[in-house]
Amino acid sequence: MSNKLTLGLLQLPVGGDVAGNVRQAVDSITQLKAENPQLQLAILPESFNGPYAIEHFGRHAERVPEGRTCQALSQLARKLGIYIIGGSIIERDDQNKLYNTCTVWAPDGQLIGRHRKLHLFCVNIEPEQLGGCQFDEGVALTAGNELTLVQIGAHKVGIGICHDKRFEELARLYRNQGCSMLVYPSAFCICQGPMHWELLQRARATDNQLFVITCAPARNNMSGYVAYGHSMIVDPWARVQREAGEGRELIVETIDFDMVDEVRRQIPIYKQRRLDVYERAGADV
Numbered sequence: 001m002s003n004k005l006t007l008g009l010l011q012l013p014v015g016g017d018v019a020g021n022v023r024q025a026v027d028s029i030t031q032l033k034a035e036n037p038q039l040q041l042a043i044l045p046e047s048f049n050g051p052y053a054i055e056h057f058g059r060h061a062e063r064v065p066e067g068r069t070c071q072a073l074s075q076l077a078r079k080l081g082i083y084i085i086g087g088s089i090i091e092r093d094d095q096n097k098l099y100n101t102c103t104v105w106a107p108d109g110q111l112i113g114r115h116r117k118l119h120l121f122c123v124n125i126e127p128e129q130l131g132g133c134q135f136d137e138g139v140a141l142t143a144g145n146e147l148t149l150v151q152i153g154a155h156k157v158g159i160g161i162c163h164d165k166r167f168e169e170l171a172r173l174y175r176n177q178g179c180s181m182l183v184y185p186s187a188f189c190i191c192q193g194p195m196h197w198e199l200l201q202r203a204r205a206t207d208n209q210l211f212v213i214t215c216a217p218a219r220n221n222m223s224g225y226v227a228y229g230h231s232m233i234v235d236p237w238a239r240v241q242r243e244a245g246e247g248r249e250l251i252v253e254t255i256d257f258d259m260v261d262e263v264r265r266q267i268p269i270y271k272q273r274r275l276d277v278y279e280r281a282g283a284d285v
């Protein structure tokens with residue numbers, strides 16, 4: 001049985017028109033599937049339906065799964081018969097709290113995962129460092145409290161959103177629970193992107209010996225928050241298998257999960273861990 005999966009990364013520009021952003025996502029996924037009938041999974045960027053900006057979050061928030069973006073993704077997944085990892089949207093719950101949420105849709109249109117970003121993005125980087133970056137999602141958003149593991153075909157996939165990928169503990173927990181792929185819809189900015197984007201992705205892959213996938217918005221120099229782009233597929237050897245540039249780009253790639261077992265067999269670090277020592281030293285592993 002084939003252990004392969006064909007996936008698409010949609011590195012799309014995001015503007016202020018929510019309906020237009022959703023239409024663009026639907027049209028682009030439809031086009032990708034028409035040109036690549038073998039496509040099984042489409043992945044969208046963080047905040048793909050509205051600007052990634054504190055003052056915008058409340059304006060384009062919606063209920064999950066009743067909201068318009070969610071319904072569009074559900075119908076599209078069913079129509080095309082594919083999985084969709086729906087980047088992220090701003091979710092509003094019944095207590096009016098807002099979350100940065102990734103929804104995951106099965107080929108029958110059912111919602112099979114809802115990940116509320118666990119680690120809210122909060123940095124204050126001074127301008128001397130590549131122009132600097134100040135952001136505090138906690139001003140507007142509430143953090144999630146759950147891991148989100150979904151089944152894509154035969155494969156267990158762990159979901160995180162952008163800043164979540166800085167936290168090795170989360171990736172380790174997913175690995176412990178049997179994941180062979182981690183997906184992080186993301187939107188690093190042009191300050192931290194050059195320093196940490198690829199490094200973090202390859203680090204998570206090296207530690208856990210699995211595929212690590214990111215999908216980012218296209219760069220737009222006119223927006224308040226300038227995204228770095230560079231959507232990327234890193235394989236379980238921690239090699240960059242595919243990488244987008246900065247602009248709008250649709251990537252289709254087939255990944256082979258046999259590689260996960262191959263790496264784990266040849267470099268068996270998981271079995272070599274000294275849990276006895278770590279536990280004695282106080283680690284919660």
Ligand SMILES: O=C(O)CCC(=O)C(=O)O
Nearest residue numbers: 121162163187188189192
């Ligand atoms: O962790 C970072 O440096 C960037 C994170 C980010 O942009 C986000 O979480 O949206």
